Amino acid sequence: MSSIGTGYDLSVTTFSPDGRVFQIEYAAKAVDNSGTVIGIKCKDGIVLGVEKLIASKMMLPGSNRRIHSVHRHSGMAVAGLAADGRQIVARTKSEATNYDSVYGEPIPVKELAERVASYVHLCTLYWWLRPFGCGVILGGYDRDGPQLYMVEPSGVSYRYFGAAIGKGRQAAKTEVILLSISIVGFLLAFRPGRLDQCMRILSLCSLGVWGGEIEKLKLTDMTCRQGVIEVAKIIYGVHDEAKDKDFELEMSWVCDESNRQHQKVPDELLEEAKAAAKAALEEMDAD
Amino acid sequence: MDQKMDFNAPHSMGTTIIGVTYNGGVVLGADSRTSTGVYVANRASDKITQLTDNVYVCRSGSAADSQVVSDYVRYFLHQHTIQLGQPATVKVAANLVRLLSYNNKNFLETGLIVGGWDKYEGGQIYGVPLGGTIVQQPFAIGEMEDEILKNHCSIEHCFPGSGSSYLYGFFDQAWKEGMTKDEAEDLVKKAVSLAIARDGASGGVVRTVIINSEGVTRNFYPGDQLPLWHEELEPQNSLLDILGAPEPMNI
Numbered sequence: 423m424s425s426i427g428t429g430y431d432l433s434v435t436t437f438s439p440d441g442r443v444f445q446i447e448y449a450a451k452a453v454d455n456s457g458t459v460i461g462i463k464c465k466d467g468i469v470l471g472v473e474k475l476i477a478s479k480m481m482l483p484g485s486n487r488r489i490h491s492v493h494r495h496s497g498m499a500v501a502g503l504a505a506d507g508r509q510i511v512a513r514t515k516s517e518a519t520n521y522d523s524v525y526g527e528p529i530p531v532k533e534l535a536e537r538v539a540s541y542v543h544l545c546t547l548y549w550w551l552r553p554f555g556c557g558v559i560l561g562g563y564d565r566d567g568p569q570l571y572m573v574e575p576s577g578v579s580y581r582y583f584g585a586a587i588g589k590g591r592q593a594a595k596t597e598v599i600l601l602s603i604s605i606v607g608f609l610l611a612f613r614p615g616r617l618d619q620c621m622r623i624l625s626l627c628s629l630g631v632w633g634g635e636i637e638k639l640k641l642t643d644m645t646c647r648q649g650v651i652e653v654a655k656i657i658y659g660v661h662d663e664a665k666d667k668d669f670e671l672e673m674s675w676v677c678d679e680s681n682r683q684h685q686k687v688p689d690e691l692l693e694e695a696k697a698a699a700k701a702a703l704e705e706m707d708a709d
Numbered sequence: 710m711d712q713k714m715d716f717n718a719p720h721s722m723g724t725t726i727i728g729v730t731y732n733g734g735v736v737l738g739a740d741s742r743t744s745t746g747v748y749v750a751n752r753a754s755d756k757i758t759q760l761t762d763n764v765y766v767c768r769s770g771s772a773a774d775s776q777v778v779s780d781y782v783r784y785f786l787h788q789h790t791i792q793l794g795q796p797a798t799v800k801v802a803a804n805l806v807r808l809l810s811y812n813n814k815n816f817l818e819t820g821l822i823v824g825g826w827d828k829y830e831g832g833q834i835y836g837v838p839l840g841g842t843i844v845q846q847p848f849a850i851g852e853m854e855d856e857i858l859k860n861h862c863s864i865e866h867c868f869p870g871s872g873s874s875y876l877y878g879f880f881d882q883a884w885k886e887g888m889t890k891d892e893a894e895d896l897v898k899k900a901v902s903l904a905i906a907r908d909g910a911s912g913g914v915v916r917t918v919i920i921n922s923e924g925v926t927r928n929f930y931p932g933d934q935l936p937l938w939h940e941e942l943e944p945q946n947s948l949l950d951i952l953g954a955p956e957p958m959n960i
Contacts, residue, residue, distance in 0.1 A: 525789070526804030526843075533793065565829050 435549045445553060446546055449575035452555035453502040457669065458590035458660055459488070461499060461559040463570040463583050464641055464649040467677020468561030469687075470499040471653035473590065473661055474670040489674045489686075493518035495528050496562025497674050497684035501588045502575070503555035510558055514538050531562035535571035535579045543577025557587045563682045583641055590660030646677035650687050654695035655702045671696060725904035725911040726756060726767035726851035727876070728824040728834040729884070731893035734921025735824040735832040738897035739767050739851075740905050741913030752913045757927075761786050764802040764825030765918050765925070769851050770839070775819040778809050799825040803835035803843055811841025822849045826920045848884055850876050850900075875907045876900050894919060894928070902935040 430436050431444030438444060457473040472488040488507075489499045492514040500507030517537045521529035538560060545551045553575045560571045572585040586594035644652070650673060661669055673692060676684040687695070727738045739756040742749055756768050758779045764786070768775035782805045786797050803823040810817060823835045836842075836849035883896060894917055901915045915930040 524805070524808065525801045527798065527800055530793065536792075 433549050434546050434551070434553055443546070443576075446576045449553040449555050450557075453557040453575060453587055454589065454591075456501045456556075456588045457488075457666075458586060458588040458594055458657060459499045459501040459557075459559055460586045460594055460653055460656060461561050461570050461572070461582070461584065462641060462649055462653060463561070463568055464644045464646045464677070466679070467563055467568045467646040467649075467675055467682075468497075468570050469646055469649040469653050469675045469677075470497060470559060470561050470673065471650075471657050472499050472501075472672045473588070473657045474672050475666050476668045476670055479668075483670060488672055490515075491674075491684045492534070492560075493522070493528060493562070494683055495564060495676060496531055496534060496560065497676060498561075499559045499674070501557050501559075506554045507556040507558070510538065510542065510554060510556065513541050514560075517541075528564060530564045530566065531560070531569040531571065532566075532581075534562065535560055535569075535573065535581070538571075539573050539577050539579035542573055542575065546575075546577055559585050559587065561676060562684070563676045568677070589666075590657075590662070593660040594656050646675050646679060647691065650675060650691055651695045651698045654692075654699040658696075658699035658703055659706075671699075724756060724769035724851050725876070725901050725908065726769050726820075726822055727849070727897050727900055728767060728822040728836075729848040729888075729893050729897055730824075730832045730834050731888040731890055733832065733890065734826050734919060735834055736890070736893045736897045736917055736919050737765055737767050737822065737824045738894075738901045738915060738917045740901055740911040741916060742911055743772055744910060749912070754913070755916060757916055757918045759783070760802050760823070761790060761797055761825070762925070763796050763827060763920060764799050764823065765920060766802075766806065767822040767824070767851065768819065769821070770819035771817070774817045775821060778806065778817065778819060778821065781809055782806050796827060798827040798829060799823065799833040799835065800827075800830070800845075803833075803837065803845075806835075807837045807841050807843040810837050810839075814839075814841050820851065822851065824849075824920065826922060828922070832921065847886065848880060850880065875904050879903060890919060890921070898930060899936060903938060905935075906938045 430438035430442075431448065434443060434445040436443070436445075457475040459473070460471045462469050470489055474486065474488055486504075488501075488504075489497055490511045491497045492511060496518070498511055498514060500511065514534065514537070518529045518534055521533065538558065542554050546553045555575060557575060558573050560573065562569060570582050570585060571579050572582055572587065573579040574587075584595075641649075653673060654671060657671055671692070673687040673695070674684060675687050676682060686692075724742070725740045729736045729738075737757050741751075741753050741756065743751040743754045754772075758766050758768060758776075760766055760779065760783050766779055766782075768779060782802065785805050786802055789801065790797050802825065806821055806823055810819070810821070818839065820839050821837045823837060824833070826832045834846055834849050836844050836846055879900060883899075888896065897917055898915055901911075905911045905913070905915070914932065915935060917928045917930070919926040919928070
């Protein structure tokens, strides 16, 4: 729901009469216009996937990476303004290494997410700074298991089973909600600014309506190997051929199979995922 | 030669400290003597200090230095626990101790043994000796400390090695993997009392702290509850008894 906050949207230090900070909402719009970024938490790890819209045919494939390793055990996928994203990744890497040198252990993912979130939030507090125009999905595997967090330009950070940001997030999330079992007790919130949507989703989930008919897969039973295929399918599915040009699929994982290290998905698995995704698309088109 | 005693000389803990892991937790043990030169400043000190609910540290060397290091680490760990939302791990506590020890090695003179229990790795012992090394061990014996007592006339330099150096041979023989809690505590008690018997810089009572998943237990063993060693034993079949007690001399 977009609205213009005439007069109250000139500075991030101004509230509107109905209690909104428009600059932050505009920053979120920058994220919404970027290529889709998805993260899912499987039984044994995390899978991150990015729909990298190719700006020019002269770009080298594999360049302009959108997923970065921030520490041995964690990685971050960025959506929105690329330069802003670089800044956040650099800061995250620095926080992670600093924690390791002081406390002698890899930074717990929860702690890392909190630090990223407070850094992003910091830039919404002063008039001489502008908010970050990017959202990040942070996935890591620490001694409490695999965890997935999403940080938005407002500085909120929640923990998720599955998260999506960017152009195709609504379509992807519908698929991803269907992929997950909502287990009571975990924080599951999409679009936290939109309480009405949240309540609707939650009530539908608890009624079992949503889950009932179209719940395809269960993330809690899925391994990362299977998760990679599913993420590829979703990204290919939400890509809009008409509006956008070509895209390149970039994926990473951190799971038991990768020895709890964050790394690019191995090439053969990536090719397998792409093939499966294309095949699924043909099937859908054929119907 | 001279009986001059400087009560303002740095208090040193010529010490015996021990940390031992067992099947399910750790046992920390220490003697209780704090000396200033040859004067025993405190004969019942508590050298096992709490850092968090589940991590304790045995202090040796300069009493002041070890107290200050413990205080700083307790402060940092407290904040860390709040931030983390769960108890800190033993490894993190030990790492904080060694960072302070290493980065201030020119100013500090303290050897520490960090021991505790956490839900990820169970019972662990980390030795942090003088220079700021950190080494995880199944058992650790008190670090050497030597106090340079500048103001004391007769002794320039206490001999290096506290009571703990007398224990290496004993541990090589007596320690085994996978002991029960009682076996481990017995071992610690025996070891500390052996060191007290042989080391002039150790003495007093034996204090032990047992840390496991259920919590922390503090024990206190005064002299009469400790085993006697060798020359401390009552004479048996001594010639002196046979000949009868000599008449006291009357002048």
